[in-house]
Amino acid sequence: MKTCFTNFTLIDGTGAPPKTGLYMEVENKVITYLGNRHPVERDASVVEVDLGGRTVIPGLMDCHMHLAMGLKRDENTSIAALQSGNEIDFAANVLINLNLLLKEGVTYVRDAGTIADLMPEMTLRKYVEEGWFLGSHMCLSGRIITMTGGHGGATGKLTADGVEECTKAARQMLAAGVDCLKTIGTGGVGTEGTEVDSYQYEEEELAAIAREAHKVGKKVMAHCHGARGIKNALRAGIDSIEHCTLVDDEGIELLVKTGAYIVPTFCIQEWIMEKPVGIPDSMVRKELIIHDKHIENFKKCYEAGVKIACGTDGSPTFMPHGTAKEVAYMVQNSGMSNMEGILCATRNAADLIGVLDKYGTLEIGKVADFVVLGEDPLADITALQRPQQVYLGGKLVHDAAKA
Numbered sequence: 001m002k003t004c005f006t007n008f009t010l011i012d013g014t015g016a017p018p019k020t021g022l023y024m025e026v027e028n029k030v031i032t033y034l035g036n037r038h039p040v041e042r043d044a045s046v047v048e049v050d051l052g053g054r055t056v057i058p059g060l061m062d063c064h065m066h067l068a069m070g071l072k073r074d075e076n077t078s079i080a081a082l083q084s085g086n087e088i089d090f091a092a093n094v095l096i097n098l099n100l101l102l103k104e105g106v107t108y109v110r111d112a113g114t115i116a117d118l119m120p121e122m123t124l125r126k127y128v129e130e131g132w133f134l135g136s137h138m139c140l141s142g143r144i145i146t147m148t149g150g151h152g153g154a155t156g157k158l159t160a161d162g163v164e165e166c167t168k169a170a171r172q173m174l175a176a177g178v179d180c181l182k183t184i185g186t187g188g189v190g191t192e193g194t195e196v197d198s199y200q201y202e203e204e205e206l207a208a209i210a211r212e213a214h215k216v217g218k219k220v221m222a223h224c225h226g227a228r229g230i231k232n233a234l235r236a237g238i239d240s241i242e243h244c245t246l247v248d249d250e251g252i253e254l255l256v257k258t259g260a261y262i263v264p265t266f267c268i269q270e271w272i273m274e275k276p277v278g279i280p281d282s283m284v285r286k287e288l289i290i291h292d293k294h295i296e297n298f299k300k301c302y303e304a305g306v307k308i309a310c311g312t313d314g315s316p317t318f319m320p321h322g323t324a325k326e327v328a329y330m331v332q333n334s335g336m337s338n339m340e341g342i343l344c345a346t347r348n349a350a351d352l353i354g355v356l357d358k359y360g361t362l363e364i365g366k367v368a369d370f371v372v373l374g375e376d377p378l379a380d381i382t383a384l385q386r387p388q389q390v391y392l393g394g395k396l397v398h399d400a401a402k403a
């Protein structure tokens, strides 16, 4: 069956100005026609869908989520509650988060580390692909590879020390079928006993992990706050620096030179600053060290031309509309245009995930994952937080008017 969408303003995710008067035809999930000839002139069997003059953007993509993390529904918002539970709770969180993500217009998500040893994301993705559940597309990193005593959450991490063990841990995750790897360059806000400005893995250990991933055409993200850890990671060939809060000028130069992405994750920083019930004082103390510097350094990175992709470091159970809010934070904190903000969560995210050939923009040959907005996001970026309809492969999967 062919569907033809009519009467909409298109922001296609390439950075081109919005277009009107187009017809977008979808067959077998893929955009087969995008142009100004009416479908009836071409093929009378096409089903027409009038989008009522609203704005269409590519489905949002989030490069840093933790799908297994979520509230235990009977507790408050403490950080412990977000990560507590057994393997079945974690699996349930993945399903709940996938369901919420579609309603928020997030059609592709990169998971930045499970908290469950059994990696339920990997199994549940299979069920989503088989059509048992509706869910966003997933790029999964599996268990976080970290050093003894390193940052990486209370559960689910894979501890490895030295080049040999790091090589083995990377191979283990790749053998389990992950799409990318996640490792750790510095201490973290959420891990007691680690400091944000102290570096963790040595450059050789990070290089061993990066080498294993690159051998099979996959990418590696590294959690990094402090300047030394960021530079270690970049020299080791890491593909994206997550958070990147305390980067120095040399680090920014390296980011530009290597073409690595940064994923700033303002959402989690702001969430900690709001100090929900149960946030330990140590987290607030560390957040205060990085908060203002992060904004200042992000602006410097943007101005230097560093590649930027959107990621929240949360999940929608405790961070509703995080991906859309993250875009607003990036715009606000750097002075980038609303269009550039949208690109961070569409084209750039697809490029970082490595799926730009099929996702991230709305063009002929791409998968028809898109969001229908009732307002113009170029005039008000918060419009992304109010999606009216969400389409996955040209099929309506969420309609706010009917929800």
Ligand SMILES: [Zn+2]
Pocket: 064, 065, 066, 112, 313
């Ligand atoms: Zn994270």
